Structure formats: C-alpha cells, structure tokens
Amino acid sequence: MQTLMFIVLSVVTLFSALMVVTRRNPVSSILYLVLTFFSLAGFYVMLGASFLAAVLIIVYAGAIMVLFLFVVMLLNLREPEEIEGRATVWQHFGFIVGIGVGLVFLAYLATGTGAGAPHVADAKMMYAIGRADWLGKELFTRFVLPFEIAGVLLLAAVIGAVSLAKKDRA
Amino acid sequence: MEITLNHYLVLAAMLFTIGVIGVLTRRNVLIIFMSVELMLNSANLTLVAFSHYLQNIAGQIFVFFSMTVAAAEVGIGLAIVVTIFRNVGSLDIARMNLLKR
Numbered sequence: 001m002q003t004l005m006f007i008v009l010s011v012v013t014l015f016s017a018l019m020v021v022t023r024r025n026p027v028s029s030i031l032y033l034v035l036t037f038f039s040l041a042g043f044y045v046m047l048g049a050s051f052l053a054a055v056l057i058i059v060y061a062g063a064i065m066v067l068f069l070f071v072v073m074l075l076n077l078r079e080p081e082e083i084e085g086r087a088t089v090w091q092h093f094g095f096i097v098g099i100g101v102g103l104v105f106l107a108y109l110a111t112g113t114g115a116g117a118p119h120v121a122d123a124k125m126m127y128a129i130g131r132a133d134w135l136g137k138e139l140f141t142r143f144v145l146p147f148e149i150a151g152v153l154l155l156a157a158v159i160g161a162v163s164l165a166k167k168d169r170a
Numbered sequence: 171m172e173i174t175l176n177h178y179l180v181l182a183a184m185l186f187t188i189g190v191i192g193v194l195t196r197r198n199v200l201i202i203f204m205s206v207e208l209m210l211n212s213a214n215l216t217l218v219a220f221s222h223y224l225q226n227i228a229g230q231i232f233v234f235f236s237m238t239v240a241a242a243e244v245g246i247g248l249a250i251v252v253t254i255f256r257n258v259g260s261l262d263i264a265r266m267n268l269l270k271r
Contacts, residue, residue: 003171017189026201047178047222052237055237060240072200075252094191095191101187102183106180106183138227139231150235150238153238154241156242157246161246161249165253
C-alpha cells in the first residue's frame with residue numbers, strides 16, 4: 001500500500017515539476033507548482049510529518065502561490081510568447097549543465113550512500129514526533145533562539161517589501 | 171518492495187535537477203523563481219526523509235525554518251520583480267542588463 005502510494009505520488013510530483021519548468025504561460029506554471037506542493041505534502045504525511053504537511057499546504061500552496069498569482073495579474077503581461085524567443089546558446093548550455101547535475105546526483109546515489117541508514121525501529125514513536133505538540137515543545141525549548149531570529153527575519157522582510165513597493169522612493 | 175531512504179533521496183535529486191534545468195534554461199524571471207522554490211522543496215523533502223529514518227526531530231525543525239526563510243525570500247523577491255518590471259517593462263532576464271551598461 002505504501003509502495004503504491006509512493007509510486008503514484010512520485011509520478012505526480014515529477015510530472016507537475018516538469019510542467020512547471022516547461023510551460024510558456026506563468027499562470028499554468030503556478031498552478032502546476034501548487035500540484036507539486038500538494039503531492040510533496042503527501043510525502044510528508046507518509047513520513048510522519050503531519051504538521052509540516054499542513055504548514056506546506058497552508059503557507060506554500062496557500063499564501064506564497066497566491067502571492068505569485070497576484071504578481072502575475074498585477075504585471076499585466078502581454079502575450080507570454082514574447083519573452084521566450086528562440087533558444088540561445090546559453091540556454092542549450094544551461095540544459096546540458098542541468099543534466100550534468102542530475103548525473104552527478106545519480107552517480108553519488110549509485111555508490112550506495114544512505115544504504116546503511118537504519119530502518120524505522122519504532123514506527124509509533126516516529127509518527128508521534130511529527131505532530132504539532134512535539135514540534136511545538138522542541139521549538140520553544142531547544143530551538144527558541146532560532147525561532148526568535150526567524151521572527152526578526154520576517155519583520156525585516158516586511159519592512160523591505162514595503163520600502164521596495166513604495167512608488168515615490170527613487 | 172519496501173520504501174527506503176534511498177527512494178526518497180533519488181526522488182529529491184530528480185526534483186532538484188528539474189529545478190536546476192528550469193533556472194538555467196528559462197528566461198522569465200517568475201518561472202526562474204518558481205524553479206528555485208522547487209529546489210528548496212526538494213532539499214526539504216530530503217530533510218524530512220532523514221528525520222523519519224534517523225528518528226530525529228531536528229530535520230523537521232530545520233524544514234520549518236527553511237519554510238520561514240522561503241516565505242521571506244518570496245516576499246522580497248516578488249517586490250524586487252515588481253520594481254524591475256516598473257523600470258524595465260519586461261520580465262525577460264536578457265533585458266535586465268542595467269549593470270552592464
């Protein structure tokens with residue numbers, strides 16, 4: 001059952017990721033990216049990280065993708081064909097480099113890295129630590145300093161976005 | 171067949187590769203941005219998978235922070251894209267060569 005789920009989810013993930021990269025129209029790219037996030041959330045649930053799956057859907061598929069969509073509509077683009085003309089030499093080069101990166105990964109994985117990783121000994125325990133209460137406890141005890149720093153980072157991002165968006169700045 | 175850590179690593183590597191190809195071959199800034207998000211999420215998938223198979227919660231905490239950073243990055247990045255579009259009038263990265271002149 002888990003194997004079937006894994007196969008279905010990975011097919012959906014890879015297909016929608018390919019669609020994100022190949023579509024001409026940014027709007028369809030965004031919608032495929034939302035599909036990618038949903039299937040990634042499925043993987044998170046399979047891995048016992050149910051809280052992170054919820055956060056992924058709410059924050060990524062909800063907030064961030066709406067922001068993308070909003071910007072696309074705001075910019076009032078002309079025909080999407082206008083941007084992507086004929087492929088340049090650099091684009092062919094980039095494609096080859098990208099394939100090379102994939103081959104390096106495959107070679108690395110083929111050497112058997114991670115083969116010695118332990119199997120899940122205590123599955124019940126494993127599904128417990130992904131829950132919101134465990135994550136919250138850790139977040140407010142061991143990781144409280146990074147948590148506060150993340151808050152400062154978000155504040156800085158808010159100030160930066162507002163100052164960039166002000167029209168009479170420059 | 172049992173799903174092991176390696177399956178997740180291979181899947182994340184494929185996802186990352188797709189993201190790299192997107193960044194290197196597309197010319198629309200928004201789509202390049204989305205490919206960066208793909209790469210970020212493949213790294214997150216790796217972290218969650220390790221967290222599961224090593225039974226250590228630190229990986230999930232790390233993903234939590236990486237999502238925070240990604241949210242901040244997208245906010246600022248899109249603000250920059252809007253500003254550039256206002257000045258250049260296009261999303262084509264080939265036309266964003268102000269520093270070259």
